[in-house]
Amino acid sequence: MTENEERTGWMAPAPGVRESQRIPVAFWGFHDRFKRAYRKYAELHLGDERLAGRVVHTVFLNLLRGWPRLMEEASPAASAWAHLKEAVDDVLIAQGRDSAMAETAVFHRVARAVLEDARDEFAAMESSVGLYPAIARLPGRQFDVMVLHYVLGCTTAKTAAIMGITEATVRSHRLHARNRIGRELGLAPEPEHPED
Numbered sequence: 001m002t003e004n005e006e007r008t009g010w011m012a013p014a015p016g017v018r019e020s021q022r023i024p025v026a027f028w029g030f031h032d033r034f035k036r037a038y039r040k041y042a043e044l045h046l047g048d049e050r051l052a053g054r055v056v057h058t059v060f061l062n063l064l065r066g067w068p069r070l071m072e073e074a075s076p077a078a079s080a081w082a083h084l085k086e087a088v089d090d091v092l093i094a095q096g097r098d099s100a101m102a103e104t105a106v107f108h109r110v111a112r113a114v115l116e117d118a119r120d121e122f123a124a125m126e127s128s129v130g131l132y133p134a135i136a137r138l139p140g141r142q143f144d145v146m147v148l149h150y151v152l153g154c155t156t157a158k159t160a161a162i163m164g165i166t167e168a169t170v171r172s173h174r175l176h177a178r179n180r181i182g183r184e185l186g187l188a189p190e191p192e193h194p195e196d
Helices: 003-008 025-046 049-065 067-071 076-095 101-116 121-136 140-151 156-163 167-185
Strands: none
Touching: 025 049, 025 076, 025 101, 025 140, 025 156, 049 067, 049 076, 067 076, 076 156, 101 121, 121 140, 121 167, 140 156, 140 167, 156 167
């Protein structure tokens, strides 16, 4: 990066790209920070790694096109997260199907259990069959917190950053979601433990 690029916050276009197509350095930071989580979230819902990659790529292109406007938002991360969720929902609606989250999450849990050799894969699948559909029935933000934190393994801080909310809000949504799931599955509510 040149001194001028550092000062202006914009990177020069790649060779063969017109001068008007400069990409803000801040965009690349945002992209690097959230791309992996966005892709894992999309793949969880779409059940297709390649399709998830295309959807996330399109989302980031749209974010880049509206970058100045996005940076004026009160919470750019929350706006970008909403855009990702809308894009995933649009694909599911266009394909006339529901989210593959329950099946995909069960697969990931079983694979993790087998790889870690921590528990029998059938026991892992059996316990997941009731849990993941219960997660899928949660209200929007509680659902996102549970998927990001428990299914995709994001920390409280990372979940807050991705969703554009505070860590306290993440903990609150997590506690309410766990209590709701516990009631639905007939389990005693547990107090919130600081996991990270």
